[in-house]
Amino acid sequence: MATPRPDCRNLAGRRILICRPEPEASRLANGFRDAGAEVRVLPLIAREPLPETPEIRTLIQNLDLYSHVIAVSPYAASLFLALADNWWPQWPSGIQWYGVGSGTAAALARHGLRPRKPTSGWTSEALLAMPSLQHFRHEKVLLVRGEEGRELILQTLTERGADVTLLPLYRRHQPHHDKTVIDEALLCFLPEVVVTLSGETLNNFIALSKNSGHNPDKTLLVVPANRVAEQAHQAGLTHTCIPESLADADIVQTVARELDRRTGSAGTTK
Template sequence: MATPPAELYDLQGRHILICRPEPEASRLAQCFREAGAVPRVLPLIEREPLPETPERRTLILSLDHYTHIITVSPYAARLLLDEVDTWWPQIPTGIRWYAVGAGTAAVLAEQGLSPRRPAQGWTSEALLALPSLARIDGERVLLARGEDGRELIRETLEARGAQVTVLPLYRRYLPDHPSDQLDQLLGDFAPEAIVTLSGETLNNLIALCAKSGHNLYDRLLIVPADRVADQARTAGFEFPCIPGSLADNDIVATVAEQLNGRDGSSGTVK
């Protein structure tokens, strides 16, 4: 069932801190505003494309040699499709395209592709459970991702006998935020909910809290998966919560449900 639009949720006056990269952060902030919330954006990861190299160009030109192409994020999918558009008059046929989540699948679908993605979930683990990736001994797989990232997909597919080529398209880094901005957003603003949609983002938040002395461990923390929720609990966060999906409206719906539920209960996030 589709999630109702953000304006139908009651978050009037609620303070929400969004730690996603741009432009996703501002887009999500607008959804929270439509629900009456007061969002602030503090990107704890930024991304930039890696410069093209002769090796990468050669790899793109041999795209039709791959049976499977996996894109791990909407950003990776856009960068890959831009390069394919530069070097190919049309996208090669006969390739099985994959997306880790619905947002990534939507980017591929915009180019007329029919990507395979998990019916439930949006994690590497869910992707690896797809039947078409179960028996791939000797098949060639291209993995489009950031410069650094989890090695689970590569390691698992190689263990299944695949020949995996990693295609790094961008790098992630922690932006340099002025100390007065951090004090304002982590302290004076007093967020009631914080959106951290990757383990790396969460690690950066933990480091900033330790460095600045701000204690946010009793706030509602939106995380993308069980793995990151466990990471948050280990760090001391009391209320990590996984939304119904990573779509903007589902994130808003989860925050509304949890914050309003905490007002009328002992504060435990289910």
């Protein structure tokens, strides 16, 4: 018999702080509010599209030279598609498209593409486990991403024989928040759950907590992967959970399940 899924109404009155960038933060906040939670949004990562340079235009105009195009996030995919639409009214044939996770693949699919994605997971490691990315004979790969980021995909595909070209389309930075905004979100609101869906976001949250005097030791951190969970554990934050996917509904469901489990465990403690 299958284990029943927890009722998201268990989130009534729970305090959730979302540190994702916009617009994803507000969209996820609506999902938590629909489940009855009290929610604050405090983005700790902001994204800024890079200007369209001659180098970027040349890469997109030469899209038909690539055998594989990989987008690392829905945001990267959306920026790429907006630029490519200016030059490619019809997509060149022969390209294998990839999204790191379902959300990225869905962004590509909405433009008539048939992207591949990992059968499970939404990390660089999951992408690199795909059979079609194991061996290359100098095929050209276009990697659509931010200005900075993990180098794992670039390094691994290069080692496997691919000719990888980076197409950076945006930069990330930590947004400035007034002290009153930070104090309200951390010291007054006292979140039970904080959503930190990248290693960079987690680092910014840890630094902000330290500087503001907020103690996150008992806070449940929602992280995207084991790698970021380990990062939290090394910082002394042991209460973490990883959602089944990065879809809003799965994040809400994972938090409901984890809080339900923790409440049940506390209730049985003698």
